[in-house]
Amino acid sequence: MTGTEDTRVVSGEGGIGTLLRAALPSLPGIGSLPGVRKSGRRFDGLSVTRPPVTVERDHVEAYAGVCGFPAKDTVPPTYPHLLAFPLHMALMTDPTFPAPAIGTVHLENSLTQHRPVRVGETLDVAASVAPPKPHPKGQVFEFVTTVRAAEPDGAGEIVWDSTSTYLRRGAGDAGASWGTEFPDVSPGATVWRLPADLGRRYAAVSGDYNPIHLFGLTAKALGFDRQIAHGMWTLARSVAELENRLPDAVRIEAAFRKPVFLPGKVAFGSQPLDDGFAFTMTKPESHTVHLVGRTTSL
Structure with a gap:
């Protein structure tokens, strides 16, 4: 309310x-x-x-x-x-x-x-x-x-x-x-290469045209070194990797920790829990955490 x-x-x-x-x-x-x-x-x-x-x-x-x-x-x-x-x-x-x-x-x-x-x-x-x-x-x-x-x-x-x-x-x-606490997950071996235009492609389907996601120039105007991926894209891409193992009724929670700069690479990792999965998206070279999350079967 x-x-x-x-x-x-x-x-x-x-x-x-x-x-x-x-x-x-x-x-x-x-x-x-x-x-x-x-x-x-x-x-x-x-x-x-x-x-x-x-x-x-x-x-x-x-x-x-x-x-x-x-x-x-x-x-x-x-x-x-x-x-x-x-x-x-x-x-x-x-x-x-x-x-x-x-x-x-x-x-x-x-x-x-x-x-x-x-x-x-x-x-x-x-x-x-x-x-x-x-x-x-x-x-x-x-x-x-x-x-x-x-x-x-x-x-x-x-x-x-x-x-x-x-x-x-x-x-x-x-x-x-500080917010929700999530299980620790080891950095994963699955690596995705993200193109420079990913933010523009996601904006075209989501309607989220925040300039920090579009071009290096527009992102720099708002304090970023270059454009960054949408947080909800990082969550969606993570869920897509688990999608065929999730039940019809499910809760999905995530925290967005550090921005993903474009173009770039990210690593995905996951591990089973008693009632779902814990997952993470990190930077492959430094293991900087971009996103942490978990799923819970309902």
Whole structure:
């Protein structure tokens, strides 16, 4: 619950227009204009939804191709995040949301597939964000998404849900939690070579055109040496490697530790747990950890 009384309906469209709305509050001068600047009022939470959306085969197959999943009549476990991403951006770009979208860092993601989602299925997607929680490096916002089978009364069965945790750096609380703890996994021997255009390819299917993922020049403008892979791509590629060993009902959790620079190489490792798998993505030469995660059978 966010404390909001009403849920706003948004189009569910992403792309360059979404990026522009996200960037405006961070621009000198423009960020202070009416309709762009953040309200500065106490933030009590927000909720948004989109009109029912039908899962299209072409889009699923394009996503699967970029992320390494096989083509199926059901969607990859990470795919519904794409349906939620425009809602997350609508929440972040709302004037009442206290932090600019640009510079807000995706720290963790926890998703639950209650059952496989079928290609051609129509879904109701809703997202909300509550007031921030303290973190040692600032504040974190948890974006909660619920995906239901579409029904006229909006009360269809929940087929997928997730919590995406974002950090806004600032004055932190040394006593606050650093986040979810994950099992240690030895660096893997499976190495993937990632092309320079991977961020642009993933942006084309996800709608996430954050400039840190697109080109060296745009990434440098925001403080990176060169463009970096999307965190949700690193999670999706990891899940794709385990996909044929996962049950229909599964929880997948991950923390994004260090950026993956493009072009580059990453190593994938995994190990069985009693009820799933632990996995990691590292830099082959130094074993720097980019991502850690685990799956849990439900």
